[in-house]
Amino acid sequence: MPGLSNPRYRGIFPVVPTTFHEDGTLDLASQKRCIDFMIDSGVDGLCILANFSEQFLLGDDERETLTRLALEHVAGRVPVIVTTTHTSTAICAARSRRAQDMGAAMVMVMPPYHGATFRFSDAQIQRFYAGVSDAIDIPIMVQDAPAAGTALPPALLARMAQEIEQVRYFKMETAGAAGKLRELIALGGEAIEGPWDGEEAITLLADLEAGATGSMTGGGFADGIRPIIEAFRNGDKDQAFNEYQRWLPLINHENRQAGFLAAKALMQAGGVIACDAPRHPWPAMHPEVRRQLLDIARRLDPLVLRWGK
Secondary structure, three states, rough: OEEEOOOOOOOEEHHHHHHEOOOOOHHHHHHHHHHHHHOOOOOOOEEEEOOOHHHHHHHHHHHHHHHHHHHHHHHHOOEEEEEEEOOOOOHHHHHHHHHHOOOOEEEEEEEEEOOOOEEEOHHHHHHHHHHHHHHHHOOEEEEHHHHHHHOOOOOHHHHHHHOOOOOEEEEOOOOHHHHHHHHHHHHHHOOEEEEEOOOHOOHHHHHHOOOOEEEEEOOOOHHHHHHHHHHOOOHHHHHHHHHHHHHHHHHHHHHHHOOOHHHHHHHHHHOOOOOOOOOOOOOHHHHHHHHHHHHHHHHHOHHHOOOOO
């Protein structure tokens, strides 16, 4: 039976960026090339429609288009996690069911929230996830993200894992993620099938030490991050440390400077996609931030800078 010691999914599952033309319309040709590149970079799976996919700037019809395109184009090459976050239990459940029916391996869901002040109690949050679970037969990943502004204590998460059938995976992105992962595993045991790292792997080593079995990063350089995870899994902590030290400047620049635009800037520079623009009103990357990003990346020679040339 799947559990902490026998997870269905592990390793690196980067977020796929959403590609646009300069006018803000979806660039589906670039989207397919982006997916092909990411698979070639050595991912264990992919995640679509996450915050790093600019999901908050997409319409419902575009979500449907992108979900279908991604799952059909991946065609089973790797498992795909589909983000289905919505404040409404019924809408989130319906989104999740549609994603499952189209071939999603898992759904990722933030707790219900809206704006700066609309929050819900632990009991309401548990009922929300139970409602989504009842609608599907695939795992749910709880995304514990600062964007939601919702406190998710380890005791609540462990209880949901033990009491809600499909709540099995947890992506920790809040401050002190390693400590929270450690406590969650201690409380939930085998029910915590997937304790995962997030935040572009900025705390990856600490999170691996705490028991993380997966990492959801940005989409630009899985070929740099995967060896860190594999070395650690194989018990070679010195190699994991050395690899992490090597890639940390690029990880840090993505996490602290460029954000979700980093992957698209790298992909455009390497000929993977045609345009790296975000959708308005999100501002374009400052030219100096881009220059520094590409300067760091060229020193590391990631596949992204060579794949399309």
